Amino acid sequence: MGSRAASDASAGVAPSDGGASPGVPAASPAPAGASPAPGAGDDRGVYVRPTVAGAAKILVVGPLGVGKTTLIGSVSEIRPLSTEAVMTQAGARVDTGGERSKRTTTVALDFGRITLDGELVLYLFGTPGQPRFLPTWRELANGCLGALALVDTRDLEASFDSLGHLEDLDVPFSVAVNSFPDSPRYGEAELRAALDLLPHTPLTVCDARDHDSSLRALIALVTHLIETTGETPS
Numbered sequence: 001m002g003s004r005a006a007s008d009a010s011a012g013v014a015p016s017d018g019g020a021s022p023g024v025p026a027a028s029p030a031p032a033g034a035s036p037a038p039g040a041g042d043d044r045g046v047y048v049r050p051t052v053a054g055a056a057k058i059l060v061v062g063p064l065g066v067g068k069t070t071l072i073g074s075v076s077e078i079r080p081l082s083t084e085a086v087m088t089q090a091g092a093r094v095d096t097g098g099e100r101s102k103r104t105t106t107v108a109l110d111f112g113r114i115t116l117d118g119e120l121v122l123y124l125f126g127t128p129g130q131p132r133f134l135p136t137w138r139e140l141a142n143g144c145l146g147a148l149a150l151v152d153t154r155d156l157e158a159s160f161d162s163l164g165h166l167e168d169l170d171v172p173f174s175v176a177v178n179s180f181p182d183s184p185r186y187g188e189a190e191l192r193a194a195l196d197l198l199p200h201t202p203l204t205v206c207d208a209r210d211h212d213s214s215l216r217a218l219i220a221l222v223t224h225l226i227e228t229t230g231e232t233p234s
């Protein structure tokens with residue numbers, strides 16, 4: 001496995017012997033006031049609460065099949081908008097990677113909404129995962145406060161483009177490892193080195209299928225954004 005750091009291929013990491021990514025912290029618990037887990041689509045709130053004092057646009061990025069659509073769907077308090085299309089043989093040569101069982105892919109964007117602590121609304125925009133859609137990020141990133149970058153440890157190299165693109169666009173971000181059953185486990189230092197993360201960039205583990213886990217990853221991001229920008233979204 002390679003490192004994202006330019007020309008330092010020797011910094012590759014090997015899986016640590018078992019364990020659940022011991023060095024990589026799970027994000028801290030969700031605050032008591034965070035929105036409850038949404039139930040079936042019909043139960044989801046439609047209107048922004050009157051208590052809301054601020055809003056922020058957040059990108060959810062990552063390579064093909066890393067779990068972006070899944071995360072937005074599990075955390076959104078409104079019925080998420082998704083633009084899934086069936087992957088066909090015609091795209092097989094360009095749309096590589098991702099879950100082998102995966103049959104659809106996002107072709108425009110995902111959209112969802114979550115209210116934190118009754119006060120801060122996050123509008124979540126999921127990017128398409130195929131590399132050929134990277135140029136569309138420039139538009140999607142317009143006006144965003146930051147990004148949650150999902151990573152799959154089964155193919156760390158697949159995330160390099162996403163992270164590099166965020167840096168190019170000057171979008172602050174945090175990283176969340178979305179764990180799959182067959183994901184190799186790495187220590188935090190190994191992962192940070194392989195992904196070439198700055199020391200202050202949050203690195204957490206999440207399960208994109210789980211509402212609370214996804215929420216914690218977003219809270220880690222927002223906490224980081226508030227700390228680094230010194231501003232509360234308005």
Ligand SMILES: Nc1nc2c(ncn2[C@@H]2O[C@H](COP(=O)(O)OP(=O)(O)OP(=O)(O)O)[C@@H](O)[C@H]2O)c(=O)[nH]1
Pocket residue numbers: 062063064065066067068069070071098099101102104105106107127128129130178179180181206207208209
């Ligand atoms: N085991 C496991 N499966 C997951 C997890 N997250 C997503 N999946 C599955 O992985 C597949 C890919 O998830 P998506 O959410 O479609 O991935 P995506 O990043 O939106 O993919 P693209 O839009 O094609 O880039 C789906 O079949 C999910 O059910 C996870 O945390 N654990």
Ligand SMILES: [Mg+2]
Pocket residue numbers: 068069070105106110126128129
């Ligand atoms: Mg998707």
